[in-house]
Amino acid sequence: MxxxxxxxxxxxxxxxxxxxxxxxxxxxxxxxxxxxxxxxxxxxxxxxxxxxxxxxxxxxxxxxxxHRRMNWALDMDNADALASRLESMIEMVQGGPPSGIVNKLRTLGRLIHVGSFQPKTVRQAPCQEVVLTGEDVNLYQFPIIKCWPMDAGPYITLPLVITKDPNTGVQNYGIYRMQVFDQSTTGMHWQTHKVGARHYRASGDREDDRLEVAVALGGDPVAIWSGSAPLPPDIDEMLLAGFIRDEGVELVPAKTVDLMVPAHAEIILEGYVIPGEERLEGPFGDHTGYYSLAEPYPVFHVTTITRRHSPIYPTTFVGRPPTEDYWMGKVTERVFLPLIRLILPEVVDINMPAEGIFHNLVLVSVKKEYPGQARKNPSEVAWRVANNLNPGTDLIIADGPIDDLDVASPTPRFGSKMGIDATRKGPDEGYHREWPPDIEMSEEIQxxxxxxxxxxxxxxxxxxxxx
Structure with a gap:
C-alpha cells in the first residue's frame, strides 16, 4: 500500500x-x-x-x-519492476508497438489517464489545519537550512512548486530551490527550460499582473518524487504519481490561490510571482559539485501559509555527487527507459552516472552491443568531464601509433586518439567568466x-x- x-x-x-x-x-x-x-x-x-x-x-x-529507501517510498520491489509495469501498460494502451514518433509521444498522455490514476479532490485536509495570513506570514518560523558555507542564505530545497499554465489550465509540479530573502519573499529558481519558467513567461506574454504559485513541503513520498520527473509540459505530475501509487493523489483547493495542492502535505505556501520582477539569487552549492553563482531570478511573494498543527519540515542538500538527488534520479532513469524505447527501439539499456548529474552524461547500450553495457562505475574523471568540458575548445585529436588490437582505425597500428581537457580554465585560455569554486564544508563545521x-x-x- x-x-x-x-x-x-x-x-x-x-x-x-x-x-x-x-x-x-x-x-x-x-x-x-x-x-x-x-x-x-x-x-x-x-x-x-x-x-x-x-x-x-x-x-x-x-x-x-x-535504493532501498526509494523502493520503499514508491512502494515497489525495484525501479526495473516499475518500468516493466509501465512497458506492459504501453502495450495494452496501444494494442501493440506504436508507429510514428508523434503517436509514440502521445502514448504517455493516454497511458497515465488509464485506470484510477486521476487525482481525488477533497474539501478538508491536514495541510490546512492552521491558516496564517497577513503579519502572521513568516518564513523564519521554519527551520530552513543553510547547506554550504558560501550559500547566499537559507534555502528551501525540497519544495513541490505548483503553477498553472495560463493558457491551458494544466497544473505543473516541479522541484526548484528557493532562497529565503526575508519573512515573506524567496527566490524562485526557474531555469529557462523548466515548465514553471514557461508558465512564468506565458503570464508575461498575456500581460497578466501576476502568476499564482503554491509550494508544498512534505506529503506523499510518491508525489514528492513525481515533482522531479521530466514529464512533457501538458501532463500533470500527479497523474504519474497516481499511476505509481495505483490510486489517485488527494488534492485540496488552496485557500487563497486558484490551485490544487497535496492534501497530506506538512506545509503549504501560497502566493504569486510578478512577470518581470527579478532579484539576485545565489550563490548556492549545487548538484554539479560547484557553487552556482548569483544571477537574477523571479521573486515569490508568500501571502498565506497553511500547515498541520505540528508539522515536520523536510529538506535535502545537494553537492558533489552522489547526493540524495542521485537516488531520486536513478528511479527516473529506470522508469523512463520504456518511454525512451518507444522513440528509439534499438536502445537496450541506459545509465546516467552520478557524476553527470542527469543531464551531462549518459551511457547507452544498444542492440548491436551486449545488454547491460551501460552498467559502469565512473568516478572523478566522469564528474569533471561532464561539468568542465566545452567541446568546441576542449577536445584534442592527435594522430599517432595505436595498439595492434585497436580495430576502430581504418589502418592497422596507426590512427587517432582523443583527449579531453577537463581542467579549470583561466583568462589565458580564453575563459573570462568567474570559475565556480568546488563545494566543501568549512573546517570549523567539520x-x-x-x-x-x-x-x-x-x-x-x-x-x-x-x-
Missing amino acids: PFKDLREYIAFLEHHGDLRRITAPVDPELEITEIAHRLLRADGPALLFENVIGFDMPVAVNLFCS QRVSRRWSELGLDDLIPSHGI
Whole structure:
C-alpha cells in the first residue's frame, strides 16, 4: 500500500531501522548538512532532528538517499519492476508497438489517464489545519537550512512548486530551490527550460499582473518524487504519481490561490510571482559539485501559509555527487527507459552516472552491443568531464601509433586518439567568466560536528574519526 503522507513513511523507516532520531541540539546553519552528508556517504539511515536550535519543529533529511529507501517510498520491489509495469501498460494502451514518433509521444498522455490514476479532490485536509495570513506570514518560523558555507542564505530545497499554465489550465509540479530573502519573499529558481519558467513567461506574454504559485513541503513520498520527473509540459505530475501509487493523489483547493495542492502535505505556501520582477539569487552549492553563482531570478511573494498543527519540515542538500538527488534520479532513469524505447527501439539499456548529474552524461547500450553495457562505475574523471568540458575548445585529436588490437582505425597500428581537457580554465585560455569554486564544508563545521558526534548518538553507525 502506498504511504498516505510523510509521517507514515518516516514511521515505516523507523520500524525498519532505517531512521535515526537526533535529540541533541543541532544548528540548521551548516551542521545539519555536515551530519547528514557523513551518514549519506556511509549508507546510514535517514535522520529526524528533533531539537533544531531556535525552532520547535523537527527536520527530516536523507529520506530518499538509497535504493532501498526509494523502493520503499514508491512502494515497489525495484525501479526495473516499475518500468516493466509501465512497458506492459504501453502495450495494452496501444494494442501493440506504436508507429510514428508523434503517436509514440502521445502514448504517455493516454497511458497515465488509464485506470484510477486521476487525482481525488477533497474539501478538508491536514495541510490546512492552521491558516496564517497577513503579519502572521513568516518564513523564519521554519527551520530552513543553510547547506554550504558560501550559500547566499537559507534555502528551501525540497519544495513541490505548483503553477498553472495560463493558457491551458494544466497544473505543473516541479522541484526548484528557493532562497529565503526575508519573512515573506524567496527566490524562485526557474531555469529557462523548466515548465514553471514557461508558465512564468506565458503570464508575461498575456500581460497578466501576476502568476499564482503554491509550494508544498512534505506529503506523499510518491508525489514528492513525481515533482522531479521530466514529464512533457501538458501532463500533470500527479497523474504519474497516481499511476505509481495505483490510486489517485488527494488534492485540496488552496485557500487563497486558484490551485490544487497535496492534501497530506506538512506545509503549504501560497502566493504569486510578478512577470518581470527579478532579484539576485545565489550563490548556492549545487548538484554539479560547484557553487552556482548569483544571477537574477523571479521573486515569490508568500501571502498565506497553511500547515498541520505540528508539522515536520523536510529538506535535502545537494553537492558533489552522489547526493540524495542521485537516488531520486536513478528511479527516473529506470522508469523512463520504456518511454525512451518507444522513440528509439534499438536502445537496450541506459545509465546516467552520478557524476553527470542527469543531464551531462549518459551511457547507452544498444542492440548491436551486449545488454547491460551501460552498467559502469565512473568516478572523478566522469564528474569533471561532464561539468568542465566545452567541446568546441576542449577536445584534442592527435594522430599517432595505436595498439595492434585497436580495430576502430581504418589502418592497422596507426590512427587517432582523443583527449579531453577537463581542467579549470583561466583568462589565458580564453575563459573570462568567474570559475565556480568546488563545494566543501568549512573546517570549523567539520571539527565541531566531529567533537559532538558521540553527543549526537551516532557512534554506533560510524565513528567520527572514520568518516
